[in-house]
Amino acid sequence: MEPTRRLLLAAALPLAALPLAALPLAARAEAWPARPVRLLTGFAPGGPMDIVGRLMAGWLGGVLGQPVLVENRPGAGGNLATEAVAQAAPDGHVLLLCGPVNAINMALYPQLPFDFGRDIAPVAGIARVPLVMLVHPGVPAATAAELIALARARPGQLAMASSGNGTPQHLAGALFQQASGAALLHVPYRGSGPALADLVAGRVQVMFDALPSAIGHVRGGRLQALAVTTAEPAGALPELPTLAATLPGYEASSWYAIGAPRGTPAETVARLNQAVGAGLADPGVAARLAELGATPMPLPPAELGDLFAAELARWGRVIREARITLD
DSSP, X not given: OOHHHHHHHHHHHHHHHSOGGGXXXXXXXXXXXXXXXXXXXXXXXXXXXXXHHHHHHHHHHHHHSSOEEEEEOOOGGGHHHHHHHHTSOSSSSEEEEEOHHHHHHHHHOSOOSSOHHHHEEEEEEEXXXXXXXXXXXXXXXXXXXXXXXXXXXXXTTSEEEESSTTSHHHHHHHHHHHHHOXXXXXXXXSSHHHHHHHXXXXXXXXXXXXXXXXXXXXXXXXXXXXXXXXXXXXXXXXXXXXXXXXXXXXXXXXXXXXXXXXXXXXXXXXXXXXXXXXXXXXXXXXXXXXXXXXXXXOOOHHHHHHHHHXXXXXXXXXXXXXXXXXX
């Protein structure tokens, strides 16, 4: 053996003999998750994203062996949370609770410090949910047709709450006005929770919201549901008619998924996807989603990426054609 090679081997032997704990941090591969995982959502507590996110976070924390903490960062239509995740270290400890708003914002906001399709990696689909058209019980309308007639008779006098400019709730209401000719006064909030609170209090009169956050108020009689926005009735409220029965062709729905910073290791993404899929198959989690009016949407990363791309194209087209702006 040549002298140089012998010297190299001799120098390597003491390092190989060291126990793992004695090696420098850079020499050790950090097991994931090594600390609590943060699941960021761009809206206030109490909204549909928050409710579904906390349900899934509870399951994931038990499976992964580290707490999964839902962190609410409301503001800028959900963009603050997306930006924070896009700029986070791609190590699997900071995740994003995604929905249609992420695709909508790419067309709605002229300049963003991130690109959702480029900077957020698809991890796992969670659920699809219908939106429901809600009114305060004091509004003299028991059907969608009656609300349309009332809004036409009082243009701009009925206030329509939403969870923020450009959110699915806002666009569902905008599409309703386009299809019906009704003129409502849009009042944006920083999430569904505060918007619903004002609707219950009667400070606003109308709202389109996802079923998970609205269904408790409907069942409790605090709000009246007039219709669902999906093409088919919702399983959680089967007696509720579709809005398409009054406005043919109308359809809007929402979905929730988990994303991560681009560059997150494939093995971490795969483990997360497997854990979410196991949760959606769990009878307890599935039953709770059904109670909320949500349908499980287990998707592998590649198919979720296709959904992201399709939603970016769909909502971009809707916003351009409807000329929806933030003003």
